[in-house]
Amino acid sequence: KAGVTQTPRYLIKTRGQQVTLSCSPISGHRSVSWYQQTPGQGLQFLFEYFSETQRNKGNFPGRFSGRQFSNSRSEMNVSTLELGDSALYLCASSLMGNSPLHFGNGTRLTVT
Amino acid sequence: GENVEQHPSTLSVQEGDSAVIKCTYSDSASNYFPWYKQELGKRPQLIIDIRSNVGEKKDQRIAVTLNKTAKHFSLHITETQPEDSAVYFCAASKGNNDMRFGAGTRLTVKP
Numbered sequence: 001k002a003g004v005t006q007t008p009r010y011l012i013k014t015r016g017q018q019v020t021l022s023c024s025p026i027s028g029h030r031s032v033s034w035y036q037q038t039p040g041q042g043l044q045f046l047f048e049y050f051s052e053t054q055r056n057k058g059n060f061p062g063r064f065s066g067r068q069f070s071n072s073r074s075e076m077n078v079s080t081l082e083l084g085d086s087a088l089y090l091c092a093s094s095l096m097g098n099s100p101l102h103f104g105n106g107t108r109l110t111v112t
Numbered sequence: 113g114e115n116v117e118q119h120p121s122t123l124s125v126q127e128g129d130s131a132v133i134k135c136t137y138s139d140s141a142s143n144y145f146p147w148y149k150q151e152l153g154k155r156p157q158l159i160i161d162i163r164s165n166v167g168e169k170k171d172q173r174i175a176v177t178l179n180k181t182a183k184h185f186s187l188h189i190t191e192t193q194p195e196d197s198a199v200y201f202c203a204a205s206k207g208n209n210d211m212r213f214g215a216g217t218r219l220t221v222k223p
Contacts (some may be wrong), residue, residue: 042215056210
């Protein structure tokens, strides 16, 4: 089975712009979660989608949003980018609740 | 939401020694506790997990213990090897995939 695929791998954006990141889960996995990883902050939970519905949300501002499509692929959008949004954004898929997360390689976003 | 604390933030051991990483969680409803290993420049990967109906689980040199009353769980690595050097993350979940992670422990195994 193909693993979790995230595109693009790298992004450089300017403050104030917006960005969309994409995640294709493992075939058959209906849950997709997004995490922000920064040095010293670990993995911060953004949100989780299951069957096109957002079930859980972390403590991030409304500038961070996401969606999931009928084929379980998910996108994450960040609007009005700030310098502090520079991070590695990881997507993870899982088969069901309380099952292991399978991470993608991430999208490294740099905001200048 | 769930809050997971992890200690220590860095750990250095000699090859062959044991390493222990500890985590505490806040929500007593949490019932799934996985551990992930992230090598430099790579994605986090599951190394072991434990569910709330079990107190201990072992997989070769790795073991995890869970104390539900005290709300803490620990990762034990025995006979450490240089390839065990990585960042380790603990996590807790209530069963709805709202999985929260600790801040990570950077383990260095010195040859």
